[in-house]
Amino acid sequence: MSGADIILRVLAEQGVDTLFGYSGGAILPTYDAVFRFNESHAARPERQIKFVVPANEQAAGFMAAGYARASGKVGVFMVTSGPGATNAVTPIADCNGDSIPVVLICGQVPRAAIGSDAFQEAPVFNIMSACAKQVFLVTDPAKLEQTLRTAFEIARTGRPGPVVVDVPKDIQNWVGQYHGQGTLHFRGYSDRLRLVANGSRLDEQKGAQFFDLLRQSERPLLYVGGGVIAAGATAELRQFAERYEIPVVTTLMGLGAIPAQHPLSLGMLGMHGAACANYAVEDCDFLIAVGARFDDRVAGGRPDMFAAGARHVAHIDIDEAEINKVKRAHWSHIGDARQALRALMEHESVALSSAGWIGWVTELRQRHGMNYDRSNPLIQPQRVIEKLSEITGGRAIISTGVGQHQMWTAQFYQFTEPRSFLTSGSMGTMGFGLPAAIGAQLARPDALVIDIDGDGSIRMNAGELETASTYGVPVKVLLLNNRGDGMIRQWQRLFYEGRTFVSDKALHRKDFVMAARADGFEFACRVETPSELEAKLKAFVAFEGPAFLEVMIDQNADVFPMVGPGQSYSNMITGPFIPSRSDQVAGEEGAVRLQAADMF
Structure with a gap:
């Protein structure tokens, strides 16, 4: 069979039921193999592989990551050469930082063209080697099958992580023998696994x-x-x-x-x-x-x-x-x-x-438990998270973008189960939340999956609203809108004398509710007063399909506690609503201001 068909055969053997990816010339043979594989299993739809096409390749990687984080299985995405592969660098680095098992299959220009600056050629091996657990460039078509099987083994064993397989187009078109068994032998890696197992x-x-x-x-x-x-x-x-x-x-x-x-x-x-x-x-x-x-x-x-x-x-x-x-x-x-x-x-x-x-x-x-300004007439983001946690019983799968909303979610949502909080920890990647939620929902279709996002983060992958509605993925998107990059603004208020350069988005004109409706969300509405919050949250959670709820929160709400740069926990800034053990809070805040530049 062709190399492309071998790829599909190994994916099926590894239990892959969902693929994420965007097309392009160098990966077309394998995309065609997906079509033919599913056509050959038309009588048994449960054996077909679902293919989800996002708005861009970065989101495909985050969908695969969300799938892996929510299920514990290896997530798989597939992109073309050149810009398709370079767009996948961020999710690979993100998965590497958080030890998430994914396999990326990249199309590459034909072997004879590698190094010639061919159209849509990128040095995937060189680029990805710095941020993946393992990278393979397949140059011997006879080793394609074993390489793919090895990629899954490396991704899931030991400390999990992302593995990249770069497959030239001529190898995808090559015709050879499928053996149904065999892996590559990595003596060093195998020895380390054996030592860990024995010890x-x-x-x-x-x-x-x-x-x-x-x-x-x-x-x-x-x-x-x-x-x-x-x-x-x-x-x-x-x-x-x-x-x-x-x-x-x-x-x-x-x-x-x-x-x-x-x-x-x-x-x-x-x-x-x-x-x-x-x-x-x-x-x-x-x-x-x-x-x-x-x-x-x-x-x-x-x-x-x-x-x-x-x-x-x-x-x-x-x-x-x-x-x-x-x-x-x-x-x-x-x-x-x-x-x-x-x-x-x-x-x-x-x-x-x-x-x-x-x-x-x-x-x-x-x-010294968590607390916030409960008497403020504006909608406090902590209250939104508390109420959502109460409504869901702490049993939803929650994904987030990165910023203040991420920290409020971590602080105030009462998680009861593992694999229910999906967030970009090490890389801190804005735009992660929505595509990760889509991947998680496809991995666990019976679960309630909610992306709690910020107006800054969701802008980066807002195109995936259309992906959710196109595929009927019933994710819920809860947008906490404070008209700006809140965490940056908080730092600027604390450490840069209030100069909110580039972090204030009050002049941006995007109507998120209108955008969600344009992208096919039948439930899309906004909350602007505290009195309407609970009822709309309940309707949002209960809605059967994709749902979008924007909550206009207090723009001056900050994340506390906060440990300043170079400080210990004893010097933590607890803010005005959480009692501190120290009587020197004002002096400590002044001290950490002087060291703010060390943090970023």
Whole structure:
């Protein structure tokens, strides 16, 4: 069969049921193979592969990422050469930063034309190598099948990530044998996987060392990242926390690893984390990191000041490169989080005297919990998120763009399940929310999927409103409109003497509701007063098809708490509505202003 048909055969073998992509000359043979594959399965529609065409290739990548994040399966997108491939760089880098398993299949000019500056030629291997887990340029057609199968294996194993396969057009047209088995042999990668697998079982000595540290501790704290969700370890995490009575703080990517309402959950930590979570980090004497990497939005620019009071740090991660990269660990284990937590619980059941510590963090939660201006006559964005969480019971799949709305969602939506919060964490990519929601809805058609977006973020991929209505994808888009790039404006108010250069969009003329209606949304309306908010939110959630709701929020609403550049959690700015432990708030704000340039 042709190389293009081999590609489709491997995709079907790998369980791919949905593809995202935009056409072009160098990928046309494979697109034609999709058509013929589906035509050959006309009698069995369940075996066909759905193909979704977005407005641009970047959105195709975010759809594949949303599909993967919501389902745990490998997301797949397919683009043409040249600008098609370069438009896919951002989603590949985004998936690499957040450890999301996707496979990108790129068309490429024929092998004989590579290096000749042919029409729509781009050096995909060179460009993508810097931001993908693995990149393949197929030059031997006999290895096409094994290369594709290997791409899926690499994407999903170990620390998940994006894999790119660049396939010249002449190889797509080549005719050869399909074997139905076989992968490429990567000795180094295979050896690392084998070492992790063999070493993932904790021996007696190492387990004893961990519990020696735990016994010495009076104030242990679990610091949980997205690796717990990727490993499917949320049940084990909850069991571990409950057995040893250890409070839990989560990263942005770890939200949903433990239900927000769980008595041991303190919420998100970090730059915009809950004050109670950050203060617990300050107070703990044993920090146990699981599937987290001490990134700068958690540990800040001074990792030595992060959890400075902890006498010991333990770190469990599947990627050896993360151990001691930012924060020195006194005890570490390289392996799958699920297996590691199970092994620790099988090793020993230690009785801890934790009543005092649990009482302390409970008081932190009560005294320094999230809050905002509840008496303001303007619509407060935090209230919108709170009400949405109440209406949905915290059980919707939520995607976001990037900015203030992203942080308000992380702070005020009460996530109860893993894989229910989809956001661009490491890259912070505006425009992520809407296409990711479409991908998530296609992965989990029975779920309620809501994109909570900002007017700045949604502009970047607003063309995907038409994609949602064209394919009848019943996503809900909740737009919090503050007429500007709110997070940038907040920084400018705090650190740049109020000079809101380029961040104020009050002069922009886009009517988002009219745009949604033009793109086929039958439900598209606006909320401008607090009195109409609840009723319209309920109607928005209940609507059966794609729905769009724009809420005009207070333009001066800010995200608090906030840890300034170069500061520790003890210097956190909690704002006017969350009590701070410090009596020096004004002085601290002045100090962080001087170091604002270090943040971006």
